[in-house]
Amino acid sequence: MRTFSVSFFIGTLVLLALPRLPVMDSLFWGGFGGAVATLVLMGVLHTPLRRWMGTPVLIGVLLGASYALWVASDVRNAWLPTAWEGEDKLLTGTVADVPERSADGLHFLLDVAVPEYTGRLRVAWYEDNTPDVRAGERWQLLVRGKRPNGFMNPNGFDYEQWLFTQRIGGSGYVRTSNNNQRVAAAPWWEPDSWRQHLQENIETALQGSPMTGLVQGLAIAYTEGISQQQWGVLRNTGTIHLLAISGLHITMVASLGILPVWGIWRLFPILYLWLPLRVAAGVSGGILAIGYSLLAGFNIPTQRTLIMLLVVLVGLVWRRQVPFSVTMSVALLLVLLLDPLAGLSVGFWLSFVTVALLAFLGMRQRKVGKSAVLWMQLVLSLGTIPLAAGFFGMVSLSSPLANLIAIPVVTFVVTPLVLLGMALVGLWAAGAAWVWWGAAILLQGLMWVLDWLASRSLSTVYMPLIPLPWLLLAGLGFVLLWLPRGMPGRWLGALLMLPLVLYQPLKLDAGAFRVSVLDVGQGLASVVQTANHTLVFDTGAKASDSFDTGALVVLPWLRGQGVGNIDTLVVSHADNDHSGGAGALLAAMPVGQVLVSSADTLPDHQVDLCEAGQSWQWDGVKFSVLHPAVDFLDQKNNNRSCVLKITNHYHSALLTADIERIAESWLLKQAVDLQAEVLVLPHHGSKTSSSPAFIQAVAPTLGVVTSGYRNRYHHPHADVIQRYAARDIKLLDTVDNGELRLDFPEMGESLSIRKWRIEHQHLWNRYTEK
Numbered sequence: 137m138r139t140f141s142v143s144f145f146i147g148t149l150v151l152l153a154l155p156r157l158p159v160m161d162s163l164f165w166g167g168f169g170g171a172v173a174t175l176v177l178m179g180v181l182h183t184p185l186r187r188w189m190g191t192p193v194l195i196g197v198l199l200g201a202s203y204a205l206w207v208a209s210d211v212r213n214a215w216l217p218t219a220w221e222g223e224d225k226l227l228t229g230t231v232a233d234v235p236e237r238s239a240d241g242l243h244f245l246l247d248v249a250v251p252e253y254t255g256r257l258r259v260a261w262y263e264d265n266t267p268d269v270r271a272g273e274r275w276q277l278l279v280r281g282k283r284p285n286g287f288m289n290p291n292g293f294d295y296e297q298w299l300f301t302q303r304i305g306g307s308g309y310v311r312t313s314n315n316n317q318r319v320a321a322a323p324w325w326e327p328d329s330w331r332q333h334l335q336e337n338i339e340t341a342l343q344g345s346p347m348t349g350l351v352q353g354l355a356i357a358y359t360e361g362i363s364q365q366q367w368g369v370l371r372n373t374g375t376i377h378l379l380a381i382s383g384l385h386i387t388m389v390a391s392l393g394i395l396p397v398w399g400i401w402r403l404f405p406i407l408y409l410w411l412p413l414r415v416a417a418g419v420s421g422g423i424l425a426i427g428y429s430l431l432a433g434f435n436i437p438t439q440r441t442l443i444m445l446l447v448v449l450v451g452l453v454w455r456r457q458v459p460f461s462v463t464m465s466v467a468l469l470l471v472l473l474l475d476p477l478a479g480l481s482v483g484f485w486l487s488f489v490t491v492a493l494l495a496f497l498g499m500r501q502r503k504v505g506k507s508a509v510l511w512m513q514l515v516l517s518l519g520t521i522p523l524a525a526g527f528f529g530m531v532s533l534s535s536p537l538a539n540l541i542a543i544p545v546v547t548f549v550v551t552p553l554v555l556l557g558m559a560l561v562g563l564w565a566a567g568a569a570w571v572w573w574g575a576a577i578l579l580q581g582l583m584w585v586l587d588w589l590a591s592r593s594l595s596t597v598y599m600p601l602i603p604l605p606w607l608l609l610a611g612l613g614f615v616l617l618w619l620p621r622g623m624p625g626r627w628l629g630a631l632l633m634l635p636l637v638l639y640q641p642l643k644l645d646a647g648a649f650r651v652s653v654l655d656v657g658q659g660l661a662s663v664v665q666t667a668n669h670t671l672v673f674d675t676g677a678k679a680s681d682s683f684d685t686g687a688l689v690v691l692p693w694l695r696g697q698g699v700g701n702i703d704t705l706v707v708s709h710a711d712n713d714h715s716g717g718a719g720a721l722l723a724a725m726p727v728g729q730v731l732v733s734s735a736d737t738l739p740d741h742q743v744d745l746c747e748a749g750q751s752w753q754w755d756g757v758k759f760s761v762l763h764p765a766v767d768f769l770d771q772k773n774n775n776r777s778c779v780l781k782i783t784n785h786y787h788s789a790l791l792t793a794d795i796e797r798i799a800e801s802w803l804l805k806q807a808v809d810l811q812a813e814v815l816v817l818p819h820h821g822s823k824t825s826s827s828p829a830f831i832q833a834v835a836p837t838l839g840v841v842t843s844g845y846r847n848r849y850h851h852p853h854a855d856v857i858q859r860y861a862a863r864d865i866k867l868l869d870t871v872d873n874g875e876l877r878l879d880f881p882e883m884g885e886s887l888s889i890r891k892w893r894i895e896h897q898h899l900w901n902r903y904t905e906k
Contacts, residue, residue: 141465143193147200148476155897157209204476208300208899211477214255216306221282222846224311228276228319232256233433234332235269236360240680242266245304246275255305257281262309272322272329278315281308285845285902287655288874288893291529291601291696292689300900301477327430331356334431337561341569347576347583353379354546354554354575357432364681369583371528372590374517374535377486378546385551386441389428390421390449392555418449439474440487443467460495464488480900482527489523490516515618522610525599525636529695534595538586545582550575599636601696606635640698643667647756647882649782651789653816654693655870655892656685658844658851659713662791662816663694664782667755670694671704673780673791678716686717691724693875701726703754706746708777708793710737733764733776746778748806756882758783762808763799774819775799781812787880787887790834792818792825800830813887814878816840817867821852831859838889840876841869845902 227248235244241262248255259279261269269275283306286295299305310316322329335358342348349361359379370376394417401413422445429442444467451458468488471478478484493516517536524531532538553575560568589595613632616625644650646667654661656676664671672694676685694702705727707715715737721727722741731746732738748768750761763779770776777793790812795803796819803810815836818825820843839860843851852869860867868876874893881887893901 137469138461138465140192140196141469143196144200145468145472145479147197147202148204148472148479150201151204151208151477151480151899154899156903157205157212157899200472200476203473207476211300211303211305212899214303214305216255216257216281216283216308217253218283220253222280224278224280226276226313226315227253227257227279228274229257231269231271231273231275231322231328233328234271234335234356234358234360238360238680242269244269244271246277246279256303258299258304258307260307260309263312267318270322270329271332272326273318274320276315276317276319278311278313279308280311281306282846283902287657287685287689288896288901289655289689289693290875290892291692293692294898294901296902297480297898297900301480327434331358331431331433334558334561337565337568338557338572341557341565341572342576345573345576345580347579350379350579350583351554351572351576354385354551355558357435357438366583369587369590371530372532372534372596373538373542373586374524374532375538375542375586377490378542385432385555386425386428386438386445388552388555390425390445392559393417393420393422393424396420415453418453422446422449435483439471440467440484440491443470444491464492464495485523485527486520489520493520521633521636522607522614525602525610526604526607529599529601529692531597531599532595533597534589534592538589541585542582545578550578550582553578598695598700600639600641600698602636602639606639610636644755644879645882647784649757649784649787649789649880651782651791651814651878651880652693653840653842653870653876653878654689655874656689656717656842658820658847658849659685659716660708660793660816660820660842661685661690661717663690663697664759664789665697665699666757669703669754670699670701671706671759672702672721673706673778674708674714674793675705675717675721677713678719684717684720686720687724690717691720694721694725699725701728703728704731705729706731706778706780707733707737708779708791709733709773711773711794714777714793731761731778733773733778746780748808756784762810763795763803765802765806768799768802770798770802772796772798779803781809784880784882786882786884788812789814789816789878789880790836791816794819794825796822796824797827797830800825800827804829804833810834812836813880814838814840816842817852817856819851820849821856822849823853823855826856826859828859831863831865835863836865838878838887839865839867840878841867841871843869843871845871 227246228250229246229248232245232247235242237243241260243258243260246257246259248257257279259277284296284299284304286293286299288294288296334356335352338352338355339348339361342351346363346366349359349363350366352358352361362379367376370379397417397420398413401407401416407416425442425445429438432438444463447458447463447466471484517539521531553571557568557571557575560571609632613629616629616632618629619626644665644667648667650665652663652665654663654676659676660674661676662673664673672690675690678684678686702721702725705718705721707718707730709715710733718738722730722738730738730741730743732743733746735743735745737743746761746764748761748763748765752759760781760783761778762781764776768776774794774796775798777795777799779793779795779799780791782789782791788811790810792815800818810830810833812834813836815834815838817839818830821841841852843849852867857867868889868891870876872893873891874896875890877890877892879888879890897903
């Protein structure tokens with residue numbers, strides 16, 4: 137069982153290796169898996185065939201791979217049809233999960249079932265007075281949708297992967313229509329309907345409390361009410377796992393089913409004649425654990441914990457002690473059978489690695505009492521460093537102390553209070569509210585302590601984007617370090633973990649420079665690097681506290697490159713799609729100088745104006761501000777954008793932000809040297825920019841377009857594309873290529889181009905043929 141489970145898991149990891157699905161549909165992979173399963177059965181019954189088939193490892197890998205590809209193919213086939221993108225379609229579907237209401241409207245998942253399409257969409261309803269949409273209800277809605285799409289950048293969150301693992305086939309928004317109506321109410325037994333009922337009860341009971349979102353997260357894994365500041369504190373102290381419905385939570389609920397049965401059987405011994413206590417207790421605990429897991433959304437940590445608990449309960453009923461390794465193997469196999477895409481999620485790896493570490497520590501445990509707790513917490517923190525570095529690019533130094541404080545408080549005090557409130561809500565609403573308030577007050581005190589720890593200097597260490605082989609070696613190094621004493625080669629463990637501390641990306645040569653144009657959708661964010669300096673030119677948009685490209689894209693990118701400070705930040709003009717992310721950068725890392733086109737661009741920060749004629753040199757690379765000039769009178773934001781030219785002895789690049797034809801004409805009249813090898817197109821390729829005369833003056837060999845997927849402005853405009861094509865100027869866009877990294881060498885060699893979406897394509901990503 138153990139060998140087969142692990143090999144089956146390895147087979148599912150084929151999803152990580154393939155850039156796209158092979159040209160076969162789900163029926164092929166289902167048939168292939170069935171054929172392998174038949175061979176397995178025949179091999180069990182026929183000894184010579186079993187010898188020919190080889191070990192269970194090969195069988196497990198083949199079954200795992202075919203099953204995973206079968207499911208992945210089904211998920212891809214459930215994407216919104218390409219022909220429907222941008223079209224209004226009248227859809228009927230069921231509201232899945234608890235809807236999220238925010239300042240800009242209502243957001244929910246819709247399981248669509250119409251003759252032409254069956255799949256799950258993420259839907260937004262932006263009207264001022266949206267109706268009360270509830271989980272489990274069926275609705276008819278007029279929706280304009282698009283296929284899955286997200287930003288593609290190094291060290292950035294892969295939104296397309298998340299959509300894929302959640303089986304979401306697209307997104308859309310509800311259009312105003314008289315046909316928008318509720319078709320059917322939610323059935324009484326719908327778990328998500330019960331979740332929404334509990335979420336609303338907690339929100340009503342804790343009106344005004346900033347801890348409402350945390351209590352909802354602990355109760356039903358509904359985390360939309362948690363603020364970005366709270367997420368930051370939990371992340372920086374390594375305590376974010378406390379908001380997951382953990383094994384201890386589900387075990388507590390199972391105990392609520394076991395303890396009453398034990399008491400009743402003790403009071404009425406005759407019941408022993410009808411049903412053994414262990415059977416009744418196991419069944420009762422299992423039913424409650426399953427019910428609570430459904431209320432918690434049945435995510436991967438919940439699945440893993442529930443399955444492991446049920447295996448233990450089955451052993452209790454059968455009076456058999458199941459070895460831990462078998463329990464883990466069964467849990468692994470069942471989780472993958474439920475969801476073969478689980479290996480693509482961070483939660484899967486954190487869950488199983490943490491439990492495996494705890495088991496490993498249990499076998500190695502020689503300490504008792506308080507020292508044992510301290511020791512186990514320290515080892516857990518060290519053991520998850522490779523995972524934290526790989527998934528999050530950071531390590532929390534305050535994590536051991538923070539968890540030492542937070543785990544007992546949350547596990548043994550707050551969580552029981554939250555569960556008690558859930559039990560009381562249908563019987564005594566006032567009592568449930570008092571209990572939840574008690575939990576909220578305790579959480580508020582705990583968050584104050586965690587906030588203090590997170591604010592200490594060096595409490596969090598950000599790490600560059602470490603190559604996967606080094607992370608795997610670091611994990612092996614940890615295992616070697618904690619082998620029993622006397623085992624040869626233990627000292628190699630420390631050596632293997634050194635790259636986590638010492639690794640730094642290669643620096644550029646003096647005289648060379650790199651321009652990285654990030655994928656931030658309809659906006660601009662770019663970074664210019666020399667051997668020892670970093671300049672950020674624009675920062676993308678900020679749509680809300682939870683959608684800030686400065687925090688979500690630019691900051692992780694900088695940290696992934698090992699950049700700890702920005703020498704110069706240029707915010708070309710005040711439009712949100714260029715300046716929105718600046719606040720996140722200024723709050724997160726030191727910035728030497730801030731250049732803006734107008735003083736009101738960043739009113740809360742000390743800034744300098746960028747003006748034509750400014751220039752400086754870094755590491756043999758020259759930076760020249762070409763616009764705006766002091767006597768340029770047009771006050772339109774776009775036309776007053778900062779224009780920056782970067783040059784070395786052989787290469788040049790021109791960053792033009794959002795200038796339009798008026799500013800282009802002005803620059804042509806000033807007789808400045810506009811010629812550049814690479815041009816980041818003015819105003820995202822708008823028809824109001826890129827005049828023929830301007831293109832002729834710049835004479836680039838390559839143009840870079842920054843725009844959003846199916847953006848409403850239709851950038852870049854077809855006429856603009858034609859103008860560049862007429863001069864044989866190649867255009868690359870961030871929509872189809874993701875982050876574009878342009879390396880300009882010191883000598884006369886050609887520049888090199890890295891296209892992140894193309895070079896890091898996975899089968900869950902939107903395919904592009906460019």
